[in-house]
Amino acid sequence: MSADANFQPKIVVFACENSGWLAAEHAASLGLSYPERVELIKLPCSGKIDVIYFMKALEKSDGTMIMACQQENCKFLKGNVRAAQRVRQTQNLLKEIGIEEDRVGIFYLAANMGHKFVEIVQNFYDKMRELGPNPGKVIK
């Protein structure tokens, strides 16, 4: 549990433009809402995610994730499988340097799942609140 009850984590969401990115637009059109400190970066496919993107995101934020198309339903066949591997590689690195593995994750959803988008983001946010500030953040 985080010591500071007012802690508001910052989260970087890498979003596949065929699923997560559109789901965020869908959430907006449904008038849903989620915490402010969640920021999206668009990728053409979840398979474009790179360990370096996650690591850089964790220099700046408390948690990061990739949003991918549903399993077995990637527009590019295997992108989401490769993304899951990237997440595992990043988790291994985090473990080595003593940062919680849960600060990086992969979530699957479809373009028309605005509600699911908000649920994923909110749950992840709550989890980061529990974990507390990321010790790896580089505060200049």
Place this chain on the structure above:
Amino acid sequence: MENNTRIGVFFCNCNGKITEKVDFEPIASEVKKLPKVEYVRESQNLCAHLEGELICKEITKNQLNRIVVVGCASAKEEGFFKEVLNKAGLNSHLLSMVNLREECCAVHEKSAKSAAKALELTKMGIARANNLEEVSFGEIPVNRTVLVIGGGLAGLETALETAARGFKVILIEKEDKLGGRLARVNSIIGVDHNPADLLEEKVKAVTSNPTIDVRTNTKLGDLDGNIGGFTAWFVKDGVETSVEVGAIVAATGVQTIFCPVKYGLGIADNVIGQMKLERLLADGKDFTHKRISIVIGKGTEAFNLPFVIAVKNALLLRKKFNATVNVFYTNIKVGGDNWEKMYTDARGAGVNFFKFEDNIEIVANNGEIIVNYEDPFLKGKMPGVFKVIADYIVIPEELVPAEGTDELAKILRLELGPASFFSVDNAHILPEMTSRDGIYLVGSCQSPCFANEVEISAKTVAEEIFQKLDADQVSTELTQPYVDATKCVVCLTCYRCCPHGAITIEHGEQFKNLYFSAAQMNPLACRRCGICASECPGKAIQLPDYTDDQILVQLEAMEVLP
């Protein structure tokens, strides 16, 4: 241009939808302090037509060469602004869109936190703009010969349709003659042609067409290249020859496997497969007043072909030979044009339909076939086993892809889908497409289909090829990833992981590395997923619009909060 970057930032308040949640002034004053930002403007509604012209003028007047639009970022608006850039003489890829409406205003209340987010998103967009690169168009020479593999109805139709659109066609068939499965079928529903006549007509049209080169006893041995520029190696009598083709259509069809053991039967003259029945009917065998049982079930339910054929032939046997026809089924699938009617007609004509679950036993006894059957509906009222005696029993064959389909799939670098048929790219969008552009599927090779469907597929594919390869040179935007040869160690990782087979290894002095070789992505085959770029161990690959720099600077522009 790099030292001379001049960024223009255009805010759109989307008719108030944005400004009701965030104030632009504080953002604008922050943004103006950023290096290279030369121009900032706010508008009521940027995507209005007159605004487009105004933006054009401002771009020219202020010599802007990177444009940031802060408003919404949906695909439609992006298209609009890209056009504006084009009109202003700027490359349309020098545009960075910031999605303030959906990512901030629509989902957050007005507050200090949402104001901070709005500023940060804007800064990220500007940072990305700083790193944008132009993407040019290229003229790609393409080969306008189409290779059709398989000389069944599907292959014949495709050859005729593509030839009619001005392509040269090479049709290869592994057997010594054309025709495929349909040559052995007695009748085709939905087509008022006798199959033999239909085939003869098609074969004649194909063999007499000077632009169609038919090669029998020929198989594909190997394949290299991509859409517009494939090299195919044919094998005939152990001899290899190579040809250059621009597109490939697989039309290798199905094969049927007769398996009476599954029904507890052995091989006997009165145990007939559906395909065999077609043959017998075509050859004029007499079934007058015979008792015939037809069974469908036991795993043949995957496709609707066996159902429809069973109903078709039940009706025919009943009407033509006044036979006693009993159909035992687990399920009847007759979803298609007029098939439901055919089923009702069969019932009307006196064909009996019996539903069974697992409770069916078939025994051959002295030239008769006895079906012991328990009715699931009458079980409570009239318990016991019914005995139905017949002179013949008709069972469906297993429908499997043509022999060698897995081998062919490896050569074409395609995946196999359900039941090992060729896998379609997206069953809902274009069932004839594969994961590789330039390679298409027609007919039963993707799943057993009917003659009338073949014609539609063949036309669709011919039209698709026509659109892709409409001239000897096609102009295309070079949005495929590019490779820094000095970093490429020719490890083949990208070649193996590209889901669309769009990568080849090229050789030449221009590739400045130890091997004088590098991976190259084909602009016509690449679908811009970026998987290769993130898999390359040497970080040699960059995907335009999503280069590592363009992504990392966005993260760099973020503020770190405790």
